[in-house]
Amino acid sequence: FFFQAEDGIRDFCLSRGLGDVYKRQVSTQSTWDGELRCCGRSLFLKSRYGVGYNLTIVRKRPDTSNELESFVKRFVPAAKIISDVSVEVAVQLPLESSGHFSALFEEIEREKEKLNIASYGVSVTTLEEVFLRVASDTNHLVRRDSKVPLEDVIKVEETDVQERTKPGFPLFFSHLWAMIQKRVWYFRRDFKGLLCEVFLPIVFVAVGLYLMMLSFFNDQPLVQLSPSLYDNPILSYWGNAPTAQVPQSFVDTGFPSSQYKMQKVSSNSLSEFDNSVYENRGVQPYRIGSFFFRGFDDTNHRYAYSVEVNTTYIEASPYWYNAVNNAILKHATKNNAASIKVTVAPYPLTLQIRKLANSVDGIIATFVFGMAMAFIPSSLIAFIVREREQNIKHQQVVSGLYLPAYWCGNFVVDMLKHSVTALASIGLAAAFNAESLVKGDNLGMFFSLFFLYGPATAAFTYLVSFIFKDFGKAQTVMFVLCFLIGFLGSLFTALLRFIESTRTLGLVISYILRLLPNLSLIHI
Numbered sequence: 001f002f003f004q005a006e007d008g009i010r011d012f013c014l015s016r017g018l019g020d021v022y023k024r025q026v027s028t029q030s031t032w033d034g035e036l037r038c039c040g041r042s043l044f045l046k047s048r049y050g051v052g053y054n055l056t057i058v059r060k061r062p063d064t065s066n067e068l069e070s071f072v073k074r075f076v077p078a079a080k081i082i083s084d085v086s087v088e089v090a091v092q093l094p095l096e097s098s099g100h101f102s103a104l105f106e107e108i109e110r111e112k113e114k115l116n117i118a119s120y121g122v123s124v125t126t127l128e129e130v131f132l133r134v135a136s137d138t139n140h141l142v143r144r145d146s147k148v149p150l151e152d153v154i155k156v157e158e159t160d161v162q163e164r165t166k167p168g169f170p171l172f173f174s175h176l177w178a179m180i181q182k183r184v185w186y187f188r189r190d191f192k193g194l195l196c197e198v199f200l201p202i203v204f205v206a207v208g209l210y211l212m213m214l215s216f217f218n219d220q221p222l223v224q225l226s227p228s229l230y231d232n233p234i235l236s237y238w239g240n241a242p243t244a245q246v247p248q249s250f251v252d253t254g255f256p257s258s259q260y261k262m263q264k265v266s267s268n269s270l271s272e273f274d275n276s277v278y279e280n281r282g283v284q285p286y287r288i289g290s291f292f293f294r295g296f297d298d299t300n301h302r303y304a305y306s307v308e309v310n311t312t313y314i315e316a317s318p319y320w321y322n323a324v325n326n327a328i329l330k331h332a333t334k335n336n337a338a339s340i341k342v343t344v345a346p347y348p349l350t351l352q353i354r355k356l357a358n359s360v361d362g363i364i365a366t367f368v369f370g371m372a373m374a375f376i377p378s379s380l381i382a383f384i385v386r387e388r389e390q391n392i393k394h395q396q397v398v399s400g401l402y403l404p405a406y407w408c409g410n411f412v413v414d415m416l417k418h419s420v421t422a423l424a425s426i427g428l429a430a431a432f433n434a435e436s437l438v439k440g441d442n443l444g445m446f447f448s449l450f451f452l453y454g455p456a457t458a459a460f461t462y463l464v465s466f467i468f469k470d471f472g473k474a475q476t477v478m479f480v481l482c483f484l485i486g487f488l489g490s491l492f493t494a495l496l497r498f499i500e501s502t503r504t505l506g507l508v509i510s511y512i513l514r515l516l517p518n519l520s521l522i523h524i
Contacts, residue, residue, distance in 0.1 A: 086400025179409025204372030254327020370486035418454035486518035
């Protein structure tokens with residue numbers, strides 16, 4: 001129990017009130033008449049005007065206090081109920097009854113469940129209560145301009161409070177609406193919560209979808225062989241046998257000087273040509289190829305030639321054969337625009353490589369989506385634990401808040417916030433045209449997963465929140481836990497399922513871990 005002053009000083013009242021700290025001698029003046037009623041030290045005032053001890057009991061739910069009053073009077077016959085509002089009951093115990101407290105408290109501990117008691121505490125009369133009692137002397141508690149005794153006014157007010165706090169559906173919905181309003185106003189001022197629950201998940205989902213669109217393993221594109229693939233001009237050697245007279249116009253037309261630098265090697269045979277080219281290997285070590293004509297018959301259009309290629313160029317052989325064939329075509333047809341186009345089609349990716357590519361894409365998506373969804377429970381648990389740590393929830397319960405309304409109010413607001421994230425994620429998936437998520441029946445699956453993740457993770461977070469007492473630690477631990485379970489848990493079970501000897505174990509572990517929302521959402 002504590003008394004909270006307006007200046008923020010908090011004093012836990014075990015035997016003294018806040019007034020004892022500041023006052024050595026106190027004088028009390030009547031509010032109504034302006035007359036001095038008493039003057040003395042705090043101990044004197046407490047003994048003179050104090051009523052003993054106040055036993056405050058908080059019940060689990062609103063109920064009548066008859067059974068509670070009878071129970072306390074078994075140990076302290078002079079006990080008197082001075083307040084009974086909602087779930088809080090205040091019982092006045094005389095000073096001389098302190099000897100019975102031990103037996104009373106032991107019996108309360110044993111009968112807590114039966115008596116519907118959530119918590120209780122006892123405090124001695126404080127100076128604040130002394131002031132109130134002096135000011136509430138029945139001889140002075142009737143206003144000069146009123147003919148109604150203050151006792152009747154208090155009785156009417158207490159009756160009205162009890163009438164408004166009767167349990168039932170109207171009270172539940174009233175508390176539920178109040179909790180929703182409180183959370184909405186709190187959320188409007190909580191930029192950090194907005195960042196963690198809405199903004200960051202959407203950003204990470206967008207990043208994950210973008211990475212899913214990127215392909216790190218692709219089939220190589222078709223390549224058309226042409227001189228533009230290489231540094232120009234391309235150095236090359238050519239020659240011809242004595243029986244094959246190749247005109248210079250053939251070389252100039254088929255191998256233009258803007259693209260080729262052709263050098264003739266005088267030789268009588270292919271072997272002699274080959275030796276000459278080999279001896280000049282240091283002049284241009286990166287040349288693509290050379291050619292040697294053994295026959296050149298323009299009359300019958302019969303041509304015989306051999307090519308030598310640099311095999312360090314994988315495409316050198318088809319390229320150089322095509323270059324010579326193009327030169328022959330232009331010379332034979334007398335058409336410089338004539339050409340033969342050769343396109344290289346690399347082999348497509350193997351099935352094994354495609355499986356590896358899908359695995360890499362899945363790991364990246366799991367990592368990003370796991371981190372995105374881990375922000376949501378970490379923000380939810382921070383609010384719940386903070387309210388319990390700072391006794392905000394306790395004050396609401398003591399004031400008569402219906403506990404189911406507290407949890408339902410939080411749940412409704414959390415689902416409204418999650419719906420923004422879920423709808424944004426679905427919109428992003430459609431905008432990125434992620435076929436694996438939105439094509440055909442996959443859209444319904446994706447929609448259901450993201451929306452069902454909300455109530456699942458909220459319920460899981462509410463349960464886990466009872467473990468923590470510090471909201472900062474709860475937020476950090478929850479984020480790390482959800483991320484590790486979602487990413488590493490999914491990755492670990494997937495690896496176990498890929499290995500034949502551990503496939504059964506992987507399936508068992510994955511089914512157990514599916515009880516956790518984050519793993520169920522991004523399970524590979």
